[in-house]
Amino acid sequence: DGGITQSPKYLFRKEGQNVTLSCEQNLNHDAMYWYRQDPGQGLRLIYYSQIVNDFQKGDIAEGYSVSREKKESFPLTVTSAQKNPTAFYLCASRQGGGNEQFFGPGTRLTVL
Amino acid sequence: SQQGEEDPQALSIQEGENATMNCSYKTSINNLQWYRQNSGRGLVHLILIRSNEREKHSGRLRVTLDTSKKSSSLLITASRAADTASYFCATDDGGSARQLTFGSGTQLTVLP
Numbered sequence: 001d002g003g004i005t006q007s008p009k010y011l012f013r014k015e016g017q018n019v020t021l022s023c024e025q026n027l028n029h030d031a032m033y034w035y036r037q038d039p040g041q042g043l044r045l046i047y048y049s050q051i052v053n054d055f056q057k058g059d060i061a062e063g064y065s066v067s068r069e070k071k072e073s074f075p076l077t078v079t080s081a082q083k084n085p086t087a088f089y090l091c092a093s094r095q096g097g098g099n100e101q102f103f104g105p106g107t108r109l110t111v112l
Numbered sequence: 113s114q115q116g117e118e119d120p121q122a123l124s125i126q127e128g129e130n131a132t133m134n135c136s137y138k139t140s141i142n143n144l145q146w147y148r149q150n151s152g153r154g155l156v157h158l159i160l161i162r163s164n165e166r167e168k169h170s171g172r173l174r175v176t177l178d179t180s181k182k183s184s185s186l187l188i189t190a191s192r193a194a195d196t197a198s199y200f201c202a203t204d205d206g207g208s209a210r211q212l213t214f215g216s217g218t219q220l221t222v223l224p
Contacts, residue, residue, distance in 0.1 A: 004154075031209075031210065033211075035214075040121075040216075040217075040219075041216055041217070042200055042214035042215050042216045042217055043155075043200070043202075043212075043214040044214075045211060045212075045213075048209060048211065050208075050209060056209065058211070088152075090154055090155065092154075092155075094210060099143055099145065099160055099204060099210065100145065100157045100160065101155075101157065101212060102157070103147075103154035103155040103156070104154050105153055105154045106152070106153065106154050108152070
């Protein structure tokens with residue numbers, strides 16, 4: 001099956017801990033994106049990457065970090081500097097030259 | 113960055129009725145896209161309309177775009193219970209990163 005996978009589906013962490021969310025795609029897409037969604041709201045862009053070894057900050061990058069060492073992988077680390085990390089995190093990818101973004105199933109992060 | 117507004121925030125209709133959702137945005141766009149999100153899931157692309165188009169159809173979906181008013185509408189005809197979901201508009205300003213800016217969404221409930 002082609003698509004985007006995110007793991008884990010649910011994640012719990014204690015305050016002060018860093019946590020890494022996984023995003024993998026086998027669509028051979030060049031661009032990948034991380035979004036945050038809070039209850040009843042739309043998506044806000046955290047980071048994006050258009051090619052391997054390059055990424056850019058989105059609208060709400062503070063307290064987050066990413067890497068893009070492989071085309072198919074774009075992990076997101078939520079650091080202890082993120083003041084309100086409890087949210088639903090969505091990863092997406094897009095083919096170079098395309099318009100549509102393809103989304104993973106999401107990871108729900110809860111800080112205890 | 114711009115943030116779209118969607119109207120209404122919530123809509124409840126009977127099966128078989130039509131559902132209309134509206135989206136307004138603030139800056140010029142290259143295209144506007146509509147996505148659907150089932151509860152707790154990722155987003156699924158529904159339809160894209162380019163800035164030089166005024167209307168587009170796909171199955172039971174009809175999208176209109178009025179760039180002079182910076183607004184779009186999504187019409188779902190002959191709704192089904194399975195159409196129950198949140199619907200988001202997303203604008204693409206055509207920049208090199210092809211970032212999408214999402215509206216806050218309309219929660220549609222179709223009652224059987």
